[in-house]
Amino acid sequence: MTERSAPAPQGAAASLLNGLNVLEAFTPAHPVLGVTEISDRVGLHKSTVSRMLQGFAEAGYVQRDETTGRYRLGLGLLGLAAPLLADLDVRRAALPHLEHLTEVTGETSGLSLWNGTEAVVVEQVDSPHQVKHSAHIGTRYNRWASSSVRLFLSSMDLDHVHSLVESGHIIVSEQDRQDGGFDSPEEHLRQVQNDELAINDGQTTYEEFGVSTAIRDYRGRIAGCITVSAPRSRVQHLKLKDLLISSVRDTAKAVSARLGDEA
Template sequence: MTPAKNDPRSGSVISTMMAVLRCFDSEHRHLGVVEIAEGTGLHKSSISRLMSTLEAERLVERDPVTRRYSLGLGLLSVAGTLLADLDVRRAAYPLLVELADRTAESCSLMVWTGDQAVCVEQVPSSQTIKHTTAIGTTYGTTASSSVKTFLAELGRAEVEALLTGSRLELQGHRSPARLHEDLARVAREGVAVNDGDTDPGEVGVGAPVRDHRGVAVATVLVSAPRYRTDAQRLAELAEHVRWAATEITRGLGGQSVPRAVGQG
């Protein structure tokens, strides 16, 4: 019998690779070489060599203990253009839920309008005393952590233009020079902090979400009452926000790499 066009035994490298990747599904997330060989009809040695290649390309990942494989994050990079077209709210929501569970604080997704940050999704804290950001809420001051996250992506001249020709208000910084110093730190560290600068009773921590082009398309924001957010807790929130932003970025086919854009 002549092998079908998509039969891995047809000799096509692409067909073989796709046959291997299709072995993984919701019921078979972790597979060993023997299982993949049985599923494709290929010899174990051939599968072993192919899996090494796929692992090098990050299309699969191997558990160092069980030696079993699972699909890798490299697949997201391949599909980045398609994934970036998906609603960022849909991609972010499960991570916002988990972030709210991890931090026990209110978590939001913010996007940039050009001179303001606007909330497009929120998961409120389960605690009685909390700070929430209703969908549609906008922030237009440089003290806002979400605004700083977006401004840190811009060049100095672009920021100056926004300060003089838009609704953006200089707040929490004594001068534009101090703002630029703060934005350079945000770009280096990948996280922005608002420690009571817009509201003495509130703390906000934000981190950028990037698409497959490396462009910041949203910000993950955690808001918390300041009375229960000391320096150690603030550092913990920053780590949690970085984690969530990184995971959402991966879901969009991007990579979270802090970049000092135009702030030199």
């Protein structure tokens, strides 16, 4: 039986692949190329390559040297890669410090990133205890009571916070309105921002205690959230609260330093 090859991309798909081929023509060995050179490399007509490059230049994906007419990749490409790079860099920077945090506290430590409406767990080191609090990587939190959620919200414009709540993206329960700080959200988030610390003391579930604090990148912006979680009964019995708070702060400071934050 003869093997049939997949049909070649047509229309918009072909145009997209051709555009990617043009961008991939630039390499560390050949960072600056002219239209003819790119045309020869990708097998497209020079007029087609020229039109693509003009569009890429307008979007900031390539830069044209007005003197030579040759092109190099532009900083706009970093914008496309930023979410992936941030994820990879933050996880890589955080993991050894999360391991140390769990070793020091004996409790579960994790790293969360903000996806626009939720805190998402992207890394975790489980507590060695049989009874522990943990979450699968990829778990999403959108409850006001969650310490990681309030930590991220504290860095946002209050109008945006209200919009997230009113749209239902952030869930606020009646219990939150009574004792979770939502009776005065502006004041509560301002306090979280000043402390760079949010605490969940039985607010999500009666038996959970969590402490979250921010990690910052070289621009001083929040790049993620470190959280240490434990059974509330163990925290109370062993008087672990102060240890958890100081340890999570030390961990966030160490990870931030690895990301270039100088604060």
